[in-house]
Amino acid sequence: QVQLVQSGVEVRKPGASVKVSCKASGYTFTDYAIHWVRQAPGQGLEWMGWITPNSGGTKYAQKFQGRVTMTGDASITTGYMELSRLTSDDTAVYYCARGGGGLMYWGRGTLVTVSS
Amino acid sequence: EIVLTQSPGTLSLSPGEGATLSCRASQSVSSNSLAWYQQKPGQAPRLVIYGASSRATGIPDRFSGSGSGTDFTLTISRLEPEDFAVYYCQQYGTSPLTFGGGTKVEI
Numbered sequence: 001q002v003q004l005v006q007s008g009v010e011v012r013k014p015g016a017s018v019k020v021s022c023k024a025s026g027y028t029f030t031d032y033a034i035h036w037v038r039q040a041p042g043q044g045l046e047w048m049g050w051i052t053p054n055s056g057g058t059k060y061a062q063k064f065q066g067r068v069t070m071t072g073d074a075s076i077t078t079g080y081m082e083l084s085r086l087t088s089d090d091t092a093v094y095y096c097a098r099g100g101g102g103l104m105y106w107g108r109g110t111l112v113t114v115s116s
Numbered sequence: 117e118i119v120l121t122q123s124p125g126t127l128s129l130s131p132g133e134g135a136t137l138s139c140r141a142s143q144s145v146s147s148n149s150l151a152w153y154q155q156k157p158g159q160a161p162r163l164v165i166y167g168a169s170s171r172a173t174g175i176p177d178r179f180s181g182s183g184s185g186t187d188f189t190l191t192i193s194r195l196e197p198e199d200f201a202v203y204y205c206q207q208y209g210t211s212p213l214t215f216g217g218g219t220k221v222e223i
Contacts, residue, residue: 044204044215044216044217045155045204045206045215046215047213047215061212062117095161101151101166102151102163102165102206102208103161103163104166104172104173107160108160
């Protein structure tokens with residue numbers, strides 16, 4: 001069965017960077033894009049961007065351009081999302097999800113807390 | 117970007133009643149690439165409907181989606197206790213992908 005397993009809780013200081021991983025299994029990793037979506041406490045869902053693992057092509061939401069980098073390693077079927085220059089507004093649960101006509105499969109989320 | 121506006125913000129209903137959730141787009145959604153997700157506290161979203169009207173795997177037939185262009189609806193015919201949650205619409209036909217603000221279905 002399809003599974004997306006994310007890395008654990010992260011705590012960072014303002015100005016730092018964080019890198020979240022998403023280990024995929026149960027399907028051909030290079031056949032589907034990996035999307036990243038975040039959710040601040042008590043707020044709605046916010047799409048950050050996607051990566052197509054077969055080509056390494058990416059598309060980022062304008063809001064995160066210049067601050068986010070999404071990568072993938074097909075040899076270990078893992079996607080990564082790195083966010084730099086963190087502020088308290090980046091405190092959120094970060095989800096990875098598999099693309100393809102709606103986001104059918106999601107990771108459980110990674111809580112990133114930014115606090116001095 | 118396409119802005120999705122969901123209404124109402126909160127729907128207060130009882131088990132057994134029907135629910136109608138609305139999602140309006142600021143411009144036409146390409147190829148009816150509109151999805152609905154259910155989210156419960158502390159959980160990841162769960163895909164309910166994709167392509168505006170196709171139920172995702174494992175979703176009971178009391179859930180149905182309809183609409184095209186800029187107006188979409190999620191209908192839950194008879195609410196079960198496990199259906200009380202927040203529902204989000206999302207368009208995935210045009211980049212950037214965008215989500216609506218959500219509708220909370222509460223008892």
